[in-house]
Amino acid sequence: xxxxxxxxxxxxxxxSRFSAxxxxxxxxxxxxxxxxxxxxxxxxxxxxxxxxxxLRFAARVNLEExxxxxxxxxxxxxxxxxxxxxxxDAEGLFISAYxxxxxxxxxxxxxxxxxxxxxxxxxxxxxxQRVGDKRIREPMFSIDxxxxxxxxxxxxxxxxxxxxxxxxxxxxxxxxxxVHRFISRYLDATETVLVVQGPPGTGxxxxxxxxxxxxxxxxxxxxQALYTGDKKSLENDEIFVKFITGWDDAFVVEDADHILxxxxxxxxxxxxxxxxxxxxxxxxxRKIIFSTNLPNVGDLDDALIRPGRCFARLHVRELxxxxxxAVVAALCAGDAAAAAKxxxxxxxxxxxxxxxxxxxxxxxRELG
Numbered sequence: 382x383x384x385x386x387x388x389x390x391x392x393x394x395x396x397s398r399f400s401a402x403x404x405x406x407x408x409x410x411x412x413x414x415x416x417x418x419x420x421x422x423x424x425x426x427x428x429x430x431x432x433x434x435x436l437r438f439a440a441r442v443n444l445e446e447x448x449x450x451x452x453x454x455x456x457x458x459x460x461x462x463x464x465x466x467x468x469x470d471a472e473g474l475f476i477s478a479y480x481x482x483x484x485x486x487x488x489x490x491x492x493x494x495x496x497x498x499x500x501x502x503x504x505x506x507x508x509x510q511r512v513g514d515k516r517i518r519e520p521m522f523s524i525d526x527x528x529x530x531x532x533x534x535x536x537x538x539x540x541x542x543x544x545x546x547x548x549x550x551x552x553x554x555x556x557x558x559x560v561h562r563f564i565s566r567y568l569d570a571t572e573t574v575l576v577v578q579g580p581p582g583t584g585x586x587x588x589x590x591x592x593x594x595x596x597x598x599x600x601x602x603x604x605q606a607l608y609t610g611d612k613k614s615l616e617n618d619e620i621f622v623k624f625i626t627g628w629d630d631a632f633v634v635e636d637a638d639h640i641l642x643x644x645x646x647x648x649x650x651x652x653x654x655x656x657x658x659x660x661x662x663x664x665x666x667r668k669i670i671f672s673t674n675l676p677n678v679g680d681l682d683d684a685l686i687r688p689g690r691c692f693a694r695l696h697v698r699e700l701x702x703x704x705x706x707a708v709v710a711a712l713c714a715g716d717a718a719a720a721a722k723x724x725x726x727x728x729x730x731x732x733x734x735x736x737x738x739x740x741x742x743x744x745x746r747e748l749g
């Protein structure tokens with residue numbers, strides 16, 4: 382939906398109590414309809430939608446089929462704005478529905494405005510009943526991906542992710558005591574910051590996903606992570622204010638080389654992270670995770686990695702062939718033929734060390 386600048390501007394002879402010009406940047410048609418109704422309700426001195434609830438889930442079904450079913454079988458007025466966005470409307474109820482596609486499932490997010498808590502609860506229940514056993518019950522986490530538009534305005538998109546990554550202690554030999562214990566200690570710690578450094582393919586993202594998955598398991602519901610890899614998104618305060626004032630469990634910044642440099646070298650953006658990590662405005666137990674593809678960023682700013690603020694500065698690396706053999710054995714447990722073929726494929730790479738991504742790819746191919 383192209384961004385617009387709708388306005389409500391009463392004619393000169395109008396007796397409307399809204400005599401001032403109202404304008405706002407809106408990103409979608411549903412938002413325009415909703416806020417127009419808000420303005421009308423205020424003008425009439427009534428409360429139209431005093432209740433707001435949200436519903437988020439993932440389902441093993443095609444997104445178009447799911448939205449078709451909800452549009453045709455709930456008894457509400459439905460308007461399809463795009464293949465991934467829909468409005469559901471009924472007496473005392475207005476719902477904005479958004480969806481995203483993954484290879485094996487779709488993820489959905491619903492904002493429900495209603496005239497009573499009972500109507501909002503009933504609407505949520507009806508949606509969940511239509512989804513039925515297609516709904517994914519395994520642990521998941523939600524990525525709130527932030528980026529700047531062409532007009533330099535901060536926007537975001539939510540993506541539901543399954544917390545099903547296979548995480549092996551053998552894949553991280555540099556982590557004393559094992560990777561699962563490391564994650565538990567980090568989540569239990571009062572320190573906020575974790576820095577993960579290493580070349581591409583060495584398991585940084587897999588480790589971060591495992592951390593978010595463990596947060597979900599501990600909460601008994603989806604963890605929410607504010608995520609960005611966009612340098613320009615971090616150059617003003619908006620995304621930081623959103624993290625501090627919002628409900629995200631973690632702030633994840635990938636490819637964070639420019640953020641990790643010391644302030645003495647001209648880094649003008651680190652101070653914002655220092656403020657939310659353990660400054661005047663605190664993250665209140667939420668985690669901040671940086672990753673960088675560089676194996677050695679150099680000296681990080683002392684304020685970032687000081688005790689009490691930084692839990693660990695973790696270096697991950699490619700594995701020796703002996704270490705890779707241990708990972709192959711774990712991934713191909715019970716299938717000696719697949720393990721042998723995987724080892725042969727890795728040996729043909731002709732390298733002195735092996736990236737973890739290559740090991741997973743080789744084993745997945747041989748295991749079918």
